[in-house]
Amino acid sequence: MHSFDKDADHVAVDKVLSYARERLLMDPIPLDGAQTEDYLRSAAGQTITREGLGSTRAMELFEHTLAPACLSTDHPRYLSFIPCAPTREAAAFDVVVGASSIYGGSWMEGAGAVYAENQALRWISDLAGLPESAGGVFVPGGTVGNLSALVVARHTARARAKEAGTGARPYRIAATDNAHSSVVSMAAVMDAEVCGVHVDDKLRLTGAELRKTLEEHGPETFFAVVATSGTTNFGVVDDLASVAEVCREYGLWLHVDGAYGGAGLAAPSVRHLFDGIEHADSFIVDPHKWLFAPFDCCALIYREPELARIAHTQEAGYLDVITKSAEWNPTDYSIGLTRRARGLPLWYSLAVHGTDAYVEAIESTLEVTRFAADEIGRRDYLEAVREPDLSVVVFRRLGWGPDDYQAWTDRLLGEEFAFVVPTTFRGETLTRFAIVNPHTTKEDVNAILDTMS
Numbered sequence: 001m002h003s004f005d006k007d008a009d010h011v012a013v014d015k016v017l018s019y020a021r022e023r024l025l026m027d028p029i030p031l032d033g034a035q036t037e038d039y040l041r042s043a044a045g046q047t048i049t050r051e052g053l054g055s056t057r058a059m060e061l062f063e064h065t066l067a068p069a070c071l072s073t074d075h076p077r078y079l080s081f082i083p084c085a086p087t088r089e090a091a092a093f094d095v096v097v098g099a100s101s102i103y104g105g106s107w108m109e110g111a112g113a114v115y116a117e118n119q120a121l122r123w124i125s126d127l128a129g130l131p132e133s134a135g136g137v138f139v140p141g142g143t144v145g146n147l148s149a150l151v152v153a154r155h156t157a158r159a160r161a162k163e164a165g166t167g168a169r170p171y172r173i174a175a176t177d178n179a180h181s182s183v184v185s186m187a188a189v190m191d192a193e194v195c196g197v198h199v200d201d202k203l204r205l206t207g208a209e210l211r212k213t214l215e216e217h218g219p220e221t222f223f224a225v226v227a228t229s230g231t232t233n234f235g236v237v238d239d240l241a242s243v244a245e246v247c248r249e250y251g252l253w254l255h256v257d258g259a260y261g262g263a264g265l266a267a268p269s270v271r272h273l274f275d276g277i278e279h280a281d282s283f284i285v286d287p288h289k290w291l292f293a294p295f296d297c298c299a300l301i302y303r304e305p306e307l308a309r310i311a312h313t314q315e316a317g318y319l320d321v322i323t324k325s326a327e328w329n330p331t332d333y334s335i336g337l338t339r340r341a342r343g344l345p346l347w348y349s350l351a352v353h354g355t356d357a358y359v360e361a362i363e364s365t366l367e368v369t370r371f372a373a374d375e376i377g378r379r380d381y382l383e384a385v386r387e388p389d390l391s392v393v394v395f396r397r398l399g400w401g402p403d404d405y406q407a408w409t410d411r412l413l414g415e416e417f418a419f420v421v422p423t424t425f426r427g428e429t430l431t432r433f434a435i436v437n438p439h440t441t442k443e444d445v446n447a448i449l450d451t452m453s
């Protein structure tokens with residue numbers, strides 16, 4: 001398997017790269033869709049065998065059976081959950097990252113990659129108005145980003161309580177019901193408790209409500225507040241300025257989850273919604289959501305990275321050469337040790353296109369979203385649930401119940417026309433467009449809305 005056979009190696013590599021090339025340049029992209037396990041068992045059969053299938057057969061299986069059984073999240077009419085719409089440069093560069101065996105955990109091993117990733121992180125950090133000293137790391141996704149940040153928040157709060165001799169051992173996180181499900185899940189991983197804060201009439205976390213919750217439960221029991229800059233279901237941006245003020249008053253860590261919406265920082269038309277984010281102690285944004293990078297990538301940034309280094313650095317004799325150095329070692333800023341340089345596809349695309357192209361692309365998705373909201377308002381069989389702040393629109397089809405929404409979703413997917421799943425809010429089934437793909441056009445929106453009449 002590892003012997004060097006120039007001709008055979010070329011063929012094997014070319015086979016994979018030519019598929020990647022074809023997929024990267026495909027236009028239009030097929031929507032495709034999941035198949036049943038029975039179907040896959042009969043179509044693909046047993047793929048792992050003692051002798052191996054050989055590259056021709058294995059690639060054939062992937063191309064003709066397995067790949068078409070995966071939805072194309074970069075399809076312009078994939079509007080469910082949060083789509084993934086990487087630039088061609090970012091997606092292509094992911095192949096380079098895989099091909100290069102770069103270890104992205106330490107400066108000693110991956111200095112060039114770490115340098116480049118840090119420049120991409122700097123761009124994001126500057127958009128948020130964090131100080132020059134801010135820094136962080138690219139992690140696999142928002143869930144890991146939230147967990148890593150909250151671990152630092154708790155570590156710091158407990159160290160400070162110990163130093164002050166208060167005897168407090170903070171174990172609570174304040175967040176609203178609209179915070180992402182990963183916050184509750186990661187709190188469970190940490191054996192922490194999430195304390196619910198009421199939202200205002202715009203579904204936002206506000207300083208006033210936060211204060212009530214802190215006072216009710218005892219501020220000394222909290223180690224962090226999680227605000228969201230772009231909730232997943234609605235794209236709501238919390239009132240970060242008032243929340244930050246209360247956090248400052250109580251000496252509480254403010255973590256801002258911008259996994260989906262953080263990209264809006266780059267868009268002048270919505271930048272004001274994020275006012276106050278410059279006070280965050282930690283902040284995340286997933287470039288695989290609205291910053292046109294491939295899965296999986298979350299930018300995690302700390303106001304004071306040294307606090308994260310103290311909380312996360314793994315100590316072991318064989319790691320001393322790294323951990324005792326003064327260099328920037330990304331692995332010290334999150335959970336996990338071994339690290340793919342997963343920020344490089346974003347870096348490459350940013351380096352190629354420049355940041356203005358990102359501003360333009362994000363604004364274009366916002367424009368299509370506003371168009372969708374207007375169209376929903378114009379059609380007498382549809383009703384918006386809330387005006388979009390960012391690029392998510394939630395609306396109802398008057399007269400429809402849960403089964404109607406599901407049948408509609410199934411029909412559109414069955415025809416490979418679009419992928420739009422229902423959502424629920426306060427017990428009601430609704431539907432939702434998440435528009436982060438610059439290839440999604442106003443015509444796509446109209447075509448989908450027409451199918452609901």
Ligand SMILES: Cc1ncc(COP(=O)(O)O)c(C=O)c1O
Nearest residue numbers: 141142143180182232257259260
């Ligand atoms: C606001 C928010 N936070 C966190 C996450 C979790 O991110 P990931 O799926 O990358 O773990 C998501 C995912 O949609 C999200 O929208």
